[in-house]
Amino acid sequence: MPVATMAGWAADVIAELSVVAGGVVVLLYALAARRGRQAGAAWIALATTAVALALTVPALIEPGRLTFAGTYARDHAAAIARVIVLLATAVTIVLSVPWFRRDPRHGEYYTLLLYSALGAMLLAGATSLSELVVAMLLSSATGFVLAAYHRRSSASAEAAIKYYLVGALANGAMLMGVALLYGLAGGTTLDRLPGLPPTAGPVAAVAVALVMAGLMFKVGGVPVHVWVPDVAQGAPVPVAGFLLAVPKVGAFVFLARFVLALPAQELGWAAMVAVGAAATMTLGNLACLWQDDVRRLLGWSAVSQTGYGLMAVAALGRSDLAMVALLYFLVAYVPGNLAAFGVVTTLRGRTALADYPGLADQHRAEAAALALSFLSFIGVPPLSGFVAKLLLFAVAIQAGFAWLAVFAAVNTVISIFYYVRVLAPVYFAAATARMRTLGAAAASVTVASAAALVITGVLAQPLVAAFAAAAPGR
């Protein structure tokens, strides 16, 4: 292998490499720094995300191509996903500092966070089954640990174990699927999938179903969504916000690449994804209805949001806007999720619904962030959630899944009920006690996330235009 090629490949993943390096630096710092200075690791991590963001810029501009012998894509979709992931990671870092202040293993936490983000980034760019498996593993392995990070908290431990057990099963299933697909395609890169032998039908169906199990686990879709509410409730709050959003970004992009690579004639993947979308959004919504725990509610609502996002996946290849819809959905969903968990973080983990009355009186900004986040989830204009839903409905109709759009509409109406169930006391009831917060830093990134919902909603054009140019595999 010529050295020049290797160097060129390295340059292609310079942003990812910077995150690897940043993680190592954070680790070394954490090992060296005194206990009082552990929070400094956060600043290094933050700087790492900034550097990686800067290094991602070229990939947003240059035309996309495959690298590492076809195992990795350096294209717009991956770059956009990387930007979303890095920004979300940065927000999570800022939220984590006050949250973990008393934790003695404060430092290496950021290494794990960075590597988890890296997993999502690699997943977004993966174009081979090997890279899929290993990126999934990186994302999951760090995710399990992050969920368990409150080592004195039984809820955290329980959430992590369940996350792990479900993930291990899904992964195991996926490996069998990957093995079969490899055999059918004669290689691991995705570009071999369209050439599956025509006799492969049943084998391919089983194989794809097994791979789907793994991908659905990552995006939090039915039937392996069960970890989502548990992690939302049990994991450390900033981590919950992170885990419900960031891995999903990578997994959705990979899912898009994957289904687009499948031979559409032999496999009814679009219908399968559509059914999965319907089931996911409905189940998530129904389970949300009577939640009295705000974090758990957010978890279930994340499930239902995944269902909406899957609508775009189902429409891939049948609608020219499907990829735009998918990416825009991620842009709308991630900050909404972060803002909501940011509010919970800022309010010191306050999670019982009964603790929320009168929030608007005491903390206008936090209440507004929560309201914006929820309204965006509902899809109220001019928030980005609305544009996302508009696009999702449009692509579903265009792809011939009008029933799915109607289904989603009905679900949206149902969802109003539980979002309003939280918002109504926040705005209409009087506070019973003074609510303390974690401080201005957490509040400000929360508000910034919420503001992003407004900004990306009103000024959607640059995003939509960029996404329209970003179709993976082209």
Place this chain on the structure above:
Amino acid sequence: MLTAAIFVPILAALAIALLPRHRGLGASPRGLTVVATAVAAVPLVLLAVAWLRFDGAPGFQQVEAVPWIPTLGIAYRVGLDGLSLPLAAMTGLVFTVAVAYPVDLRGRPVAYFALMLFLEGVSVGLFLALDLFLFFVFWDVSLVAMYFLIGAWGHGDAQRSALKFFLYTFAGSLPLLLAILGVYLAAEPHTFDMAEIIRQQPLAGGGIYAALVFAGFFIGFAIKTPIAPFHTWLPPAHVDAPGPASAILAGVLLKMGTYGFVRILMSVLPDLWAQLAPALAVLAVISIVYGALVALAQTNLKRLIAYTSVNHMGYVILGLAVAGAAAPGQEAARALALTGATVEMVAHGLITGGLFLVSGSVLARGGTYDLETYGGLLGRARSLTWLTALLAFASLGLPGLAGFVAEVQIFVGALAVYPALAIVALLGIVVTAGLFLRMLGRVFLGALPDRWREFPDLGRREAGLLGVLAGLVLLIGVVPGWLLGTIDAFAGPFVGRP
């Protein structure tokens, strides 16, 4: 200029929302009322100027357009014609009056005025929007603002009513969204531009797709209007909302539905509308008679007025059904019906808006809406009585007042196209007369119960504001030419009147 009419109140709302709550202007309800009223009047003034510049030519005028999401064919497009101009101006007026109208602020003046102004900008924007996307944005946002107004300043079971309102009308907005998307996807190239879509008529071929789009629009607008049997969100929302919010809900928000029927559904799918016009007319007549009869049985002042809205919106739909019907040779009658329906939208906004403000004042003084507990208030509250009576007579369609101008045109038009239905619908005006006279008799006439010996009359501010509405109702009733001329500039070409 139209943009200013939309965004001055919205920006002012944001500015007010950011005011500190316990210092300065934020702590002074009186000062805020003055400021907010002044801001609320801005769209009214701007639209009055726009009206002066309006030249009566067909098509959209004074269009202001900026690309918004060109990739998706979305632009910020506003403009007006003979249909939207009166409605937008009426919106400005009703809001100005409602903002200035005294109400129990529950110690949250900042939020109240911010929401009211925000809602004003949004509502004006909806009537001026020439882009389906923009239209829907305003449509949905208005629901949210109204939800908070009812929930936070309502009374009774306000939160439940607000939720029901929000859920129900949002449920209506989603079929609307799907239908808009259906139109968008059918247009080639894909666009949300109303003028372009109306020109293209992308769904002219009919078929199941067009039928589904029609159904989506219809459900969305029918819920908002509301047409019976989609009206059940209306009474609780009205009863529990604060007076000015009710006035806006009835005066402005309901018009969004009827306006949508004309602006979008009838314009985009005229053939289908013509096919279904008889059925729609039947539905309208049911709304008319049903709304009137149910209102007749009410003992709650506000519920009574709320049901008359169902009745009046039935007139509007009847007019629209007639206007869109396939009746060769009756273009003049159809134009008359469309003009009448539009006047009814404006008139209902002023009249019912005024009546809801009145009911707010009655509640503030008597603490209940129960008709039977009142009586003989004429002796104590003269201006309240006279203003209410005037508005009530306007609502029951007395000539010389705005309601008559609207209803007579609707009936005349309907009679030319659907004589039998029109005659059934006419029964509605007798029932309406009965229920309003009964209401006036119960509340203001008869013996004065002892508990109301000290019932205070309207304050000068209330009387003045209601006077403005009543004066306009009278003006339209006596000299409607200026309004009818403007509307006819739209209605004539719309029905293809030679």
Place this chain on the structure above:
Amino acid sequence: MTVLAPSFAALLLAATLSRLGGRPRLLGPVAVAGMAGVALVGLAVALTGPGIEIAWGPAFGLTLGAQGFGRVMLVLVPAIATPVVAYAAGSGEDGLARLLSFMAAFVAAMLLLVTAGDFISLLIGWELVGATSWALIGHGWRDRSNVDAATQAFLTTRLGDLGLYAAAGAVFAATGSFAFDGVGVAASPWREIVAAGVLLAAAAKSAQVPFSPWLFAAMSGPTPVSALLHSATLVSAGAYLLIRLAPSLAAVPWFLPAITAVGLATALSGGAVAALHPHGKRVLAASTSAQYGLMFLAVGAGSTAAAGAQLVTHAVFKALLFLTAGIAIHATGTPEIRRWRLGRSLPAPAAAAAIGALALAGVPPLGAAWSKEAVVSAAVAAGPALGALALAASLLTAAYAGRFLVLAYGPGDLARGLRRPEPAELAALGALAAATIALAVLWLPPARAVVEAATGGTLEGGSVWETAAALAALAAGWAVVLVLDRRGWLGSGAAPGSRRVLVEDWLGLPHLATRLVVRPVSGLSLALARADDRVVDAGVRAAARVGRAVSVIAARQVDLSIDRVVMSTAGAALAAARGSWRADDAVVDGSVEGAGRLVGVAGHQSRRLQTGLTHHYYVIGALGVAAIAAVLAVAR
């Protein structure tokens, strides 16, 4: 001078009067002078006869003009109103300023009505007359029965107004304009609608059968209001309309016969009521109804001129009679006619009443006799049977006129402590009595041409034997009255429940209206209101029942083993409805909320899927993967 001038003048007067509430002394003079002024303006307009077109909207305008019989009405209405207003000012009612002001407004509306040249203008005047009459009848608003009576009157006449709406629409549909001119040329189905609408409106307004009872309700107003409403204004509008439009609609075959039938029925039934009723003002009210029945009869017989003449003479003497009745009520404090007998106590009003009653009975040479004869002539010309019936009606007229005179102002005991009439009241009586007498000019030969010119119709030449027959009927009627009075039966009351009570109560029409209209409507309205609150409740319940059936099956599975929970909760959303069955009592608020509740229960059920047990999750996952594979393999 524009044709609207009289209306404006009256409106101005109304506005002025409403501002004079603080200065009661000025009210009377201003009102009388103002109304007289209005009459003069009306006269001027009637003579010059200008027409005017007001562009109301782009599609149509309002056509107004002093044409045909309208010119007579322009003068007649304010002319009658002037003494009535004087009387009202003198009688010192509560809220006099409001009363006078509304009377002036009422006159303004009436003047607008009679100048209307198209259906929209007519409708405007028509409805405004109705609305102002509501305010006048309900003048004593502190008593709720007055208010209810006013409402009844308004609603009844508004029911008739629907006819005008229909007529307006039909004319427009046929001709593209609302002008009266188009009535004659309208094409077939529309012309019939116009005819029916006009007849309905006219009958309701003129208190013809079956709408007559509202006139009794209208008696709740103060006397001057009754005098005004029942003489030249409110009630006359219907007859006026027919006089104006019947000729154009004569081509509709059933139109004139229908008018005749209505008029005849009212004349006879109203006469019967008037002849029996114990309440003074109501006797007059019923007689009004009957007299207008005669006018309808004339119109139906094709003689609008006779009807017009009758309208004018009736307006004058009926106003007079109402005022005398008002003085009697005021003096005695009771509306019961048999307890009046004020001939000795109040000679001046008695004289006036005598003049009025003679006119009502149709005693020559009073003008009223001339007009009544013209009506009878018209009826005879239309057919002998009709003529006979018309004669019968005039016999009834004579009878109740006599009864009224004898009971009200017959020679009785000299009563003391009576409230004496005010000078203004007496002056009003005098003026009206004088006018009644003055109308004797109609007997002069040129009168015939004048009347024909004024009404635009023709008069039948009366024959001698008709006059003789009419006089005989008159004499017979009076004889009966005198005989009955001698025997003391004239003033006797009716036994409760007797047939006579039924007759007195308008042959049971109000009862019928209550049973056939009011009760069904209010019952329906209550039922609908109740249904509206729990609409489609049944639907919700049915859905719940289906859901329960499904859930029973599902539940059996659930009980088998904990593993199966997971399996069977695939149908959890359906099992849901079980809960909603329990919540059934609470489900009363419509299908929407019912559906909401179903969803809510589904929410509870779907949460049961999340058992917290990992091995259940594993099963869900395994089932899910199998399902995915199946969909993948099957779907394309």
Place this chain on the structure above:
Amino acid sequence: MTTETVIVVGAALFGIGVYGALSQQSFVMLMMGIELMINGALLVLVAMWSRAAGGSPDGQMLAVVFMTVMAVEMSLGFALITSAYRVKRADITEKLRKLKG
């Protein structure tokens, strides 16, 4: 020893693993089930590499990745079990049921 027969053996191991994962209460036993599933997958993979993919070298790489997955999952599993045991004294799945609904 054809591709099909190896796949059948792999399927058997996978099936046994599924059974174990679904039936075992103890975390460790449950993990053994998952290991067996991966074991089956690995066998199928190598069979594919050898007989169906023409010995393409990325197949071997994939096998290495599979083994990495096994190792990583096992070690993390043990770490998480350790952690859970410390705070909850939990060694079987039934002891973890606080988070539900």
Place this chain on the structure above:
Amino acid sequence: MSDLPVSLAFAAFSAVAVVAGIRVFRTDSMVRAAFYLLASFAAVGAIMVLLGAEFLGMVLILMMAGEMLVMAIVMVMYMMNPAGLNPMVMVHQHRTAIAAGAVAFLALAGVGLAGGVPQRPVTNPGAATGDLGRELLGNSMLVFQTAGVTLLGTMVGAIAIAAPRGRFGDADADSQEPALQPDEEPEA
């Protein structure tokens, strides 16, 4: 290698792999179960060798041997009845699990036997190990690197949550959520 001995060997190893696999869940002792699992893995490793992947097969056997030792230790540490001295069955939803396993087996075996898998035998049997090396540092460089980061992350993570002692003493102290009020002690 001729076909027959290979086939016989394959049959034997397959039998071992499957039977040992079943025995994993059919034994009284967890430690024994661990060793059955090891046996199953070893048999699979042997089949892999038969299939030509000598290096991978050996790695698998070695790796699993180490892993099973750890597993045994963990059992001893945490599990009740660690040494399996008493017979025990710790299963739930047994029938469902059997059904699921059987379905998985039948589905996979069924589609495997259905014949959709292409026949592309390995072309250069001897070069497998060398290929792997080149692949590792060549085309699959990124995968290899990622795996490396994953292992690093796993080590850090496993230590972070499992090690009770850290640089600053008790590493678990205060490792929980903040309390709702700053002056309160958080609840565990």
